[in-house]
Amino acid sequence: MTQSKQYILALDQGTTSSRAILFNQSGQPVGMAQKDFKQYFPQSGWVEHYPTEIWTSQSSVILELIAETEISPKQIAGMGITNQRETTILWDRETGKPLYNAIVWQDRRTSVYCNELKSKGLGEKIKAKTGLVIDAYFSATKIKWILDHVEGAREKARQGKVCFGTVDSWLVWKLTKGETHITDITNASRTMLFNIHEREWDKELLSLFDIPESILPEVKSSSEVYCKTAGDVLSVKIPIAGIAGDQQAALFGQLCTESGMAKTTYGTGCFLVMNTGEKPVDSQNQLLTTIAWEIKGKVKYALEGSVFIGGAAIQWLRDGLKIIHNAKESEFLAQKVDDNGGIYFVPALTGLGAPYWDQDARGAFFGITRGTTQAHFARAALEAIAFQVYDVLHAMEKDAGGKTTEMRVDGGASANNFLMQFQSDLVRSDIRRPKITETTALGAAFLAGLAVGYWESEATLQQLWEEDACFRPEKTPEEVAEKLHFWHKAVERSKSWEES
Ligand code: ADP
Numbered sequence: 001m002t003q004s005k006q007y008i009l010a011l012d013q014g015t016t017s018s019r020a021i022l023f024n025q026s027g028q029p030v031g032m033a034q035k036d037f038k039q040y041f042p043q044s045g046w047v048e049h050y051p052t053e054i055w056t057s058q059s060s061v062i063l064e065l066i067a068e069t070e071i072s073p074k075q076i077a078g079m080g081i082t083n084q085r086e087t088t089i090l091w092d093r094e095t096g097k098p099l100y101n102a103i104v105w106q107d108r109r110t111s112v113y114c115n116e117l118k119s120k121g122l123g124e125k126i127k128a129k130t131g132l133v134i135d136a137y138f139s140a141t142k143i144k145w146i147l148d149h150v151e152g153a154r155e156k157a158r159q160g161k162v163c164f165g166t167v168d169s170w171l172v173w174k175l176t177k178g179e180t181h182i183t184d185i186t187n188a189s190r191t192m193l194f195n196i197h198e199r200e201w202d203k204e205l206l207s208l209f210d211i212p213e214s215i216l217p218e219v220k221s222s223s224e225v226y227c228k229t230a231g232d233v234l235s236v237k238i239p240i241a242g243i244a245g246d247q248q249a250a251l252f253g254q255l256c257t258e259s260g261m262a263k264t265t266y267g268t269g270c271f272l273v274m275n276t277g278e279k280p281v282d283s284q285n286q287l288l289t290t291i292a293w294e295i296k297g298k299v300k301y302a303l304e305g306s307v308f309i310g311g312a313a314i315q316w317l318r319d320g321l322k323i324i325h326n327a328k329e330s331e332f333l334a335q336k337v338d339d340n341g342g343i344y345f346v347p348a349l350t351g352l353g354a355p356y357w358d359q360d361a362r363g364a365f366f367g368i369t370r371g372t373t374q375a376h377f378a379r380a381a382l383e384a385i386a387f388q389v390y391d392v393l394h395a396m397e398k399d400a401g402g403k404t405t406e407m408r409v410d411g412g413a414s415a416n417n418f419l420m421q422f423q424s425d426l427v428r429s430d431i432r433r434p435k436i437t438e439t440t441a442l443g444a445a446f447l448a449g450l451a452v453g454y455w456e457s458e459a460t461l462q463q464l465w466e467e468d469a470c471f472r473p474e475k476t477p478e479e480v481a482e483k484l485h486f487w488h489k490a491v492e493r494s495k496s497w498e499e500s
């Protein structure tokens with residue numbers, strides 16, 4: 001690489017690995033380093049990370065990337081951070097030592113407490129302020145748990161000696177050697193302590209959860225020069241200039257910058273986020289209202305919904321049913337038959353999420369006859385992913401009061417052309433898959449690059465989005481209506497199977 005070229009460094013701190021990716025001015029990744037780190041499951045339903053492992057894995061991939069690409073740190077114009085959201089870390093403000101392990105977003109230890117809050121009728125109030133449905137997933141009850149259970153933690157917090165942060169805050173703290181305690185507005189909006197309308201920490205909620213305000217980070221926009229890395233992290237001080245939680249970063253990386261644009265990430269689960277513009281939309285379908293980003297003083301909001309079993313249905317075909325050897329094969333097998341043969345699969349393997357919310361639903365195949373083959377099962381499984389995404393998107397459209405203008409896709413299963421075509425048929429709009437599917441890291445890079453002037457404007461970024469494939473609806477509305485009729489009939493029959 002030539003010395004003169006400048007790059008943006010994106011840190012993508014995920015649930016199972018830390019990655020560092022370097023992007024050039026065309027938005028192309030020019031180098032990537034990744035390191036997995038350990039997951040700890042101290043009790044059933046508990047999930048923890050070691051904060052020090054999050055940091056060492058992240059800092060080591062930065063160094064590895066620089067060594068591999070042979071760039072000089074001087075060539076890094078700015079750094080953006082995207083992170084697993086909601087995961088909660090409390091540390092000592094003086095020593096920088098964590099008070100407890102990071103409690104990961106998946107951790108369910110506070111679910112009984114959350115149910116108590118719900119039964120006290122606090123759901124509406126919390127939703128009105130934060131846009132969130134009361135759940136153990138979000139940071140608030142995890143913070144409370146640490147303050148309540150770690151000896152001396154509450155007292156220390158009262159004395160102003162404790163910092164709370166989601167993973168972005170923790171990384172910035174470490175990158176600046178304890179100089180800077182901040183978070184960005186998207187991460188703040190996932191704590192269940194942040195008022196997304198007033199855009200500030202909510203005093204009433206802090207008091208409800210008994211959390212002292214002094215532990216909270218300062219909330220910043222998603223794109224501005226917050227600070228520089230400390231001198232000994234890299235040989236030069238690099239501006240940290242962009243932060244967003246992973247789903248929001250992916251929405252920005254997909255350049256869904258206009259109201260009505262949506263992105264779906266087809267991973268283990270499917271994650272949908274729709275840009276709803278400058279106004280938060282109150283969901284009537286238990287979707288989450290969240291902040292998409294704040295750039296140059298302008299806040300954009302989003303609706304978010306997820307499907308529990310997405311690509312996981314294909315993993316199950318591979319590992320459970322053993323009818324495919326790898327995920328890719330599902331596309332080939334599904335197309336061995338001309339249609340689904342009347343087979344519908346409801347992948348309620350862990351209950352049903354949005355918009356059904358039935359934890360007692362269980363998975364089921366319907367319509368099996370003597371003519372049913374493995375190929376029908378594979379086809380039904382792929383179609384089920386698309387049906388579920390359709391249902392969430394449909395709920396979003398109802399909430400937002402308008403049709404999605406365009407859906408952009410990423411994640412492992414978005415590589416499946418059969419699935420993407422079927423998705424387009426169902427939602428009756430174009431599905432666009434970009435060439436660069438590292439959208440989460442790219443979003444963080446874009447946010448940082450905008451702030452340091454590496455890219456001039458959102459309009460400049462728009463020109464960087466390159467299409468790999470576009471899937472256009474081919475089926476008639478009647479054909480789609482018939483399929484949806486049977487799908488919804490199947491969903492109804494799979495509900496309330498467990499008798500809990
Ligand atoms: P995650 O980040 O959740 O681990 P990825 O984005 O890496 O997920 O995607 C992996 C998931 O995508 C797996 O569940 C896998 O079954 C599914 N998948 C990968 N490739 C395909 C494919 N060609 N067709 C269908 N599903 C696929």
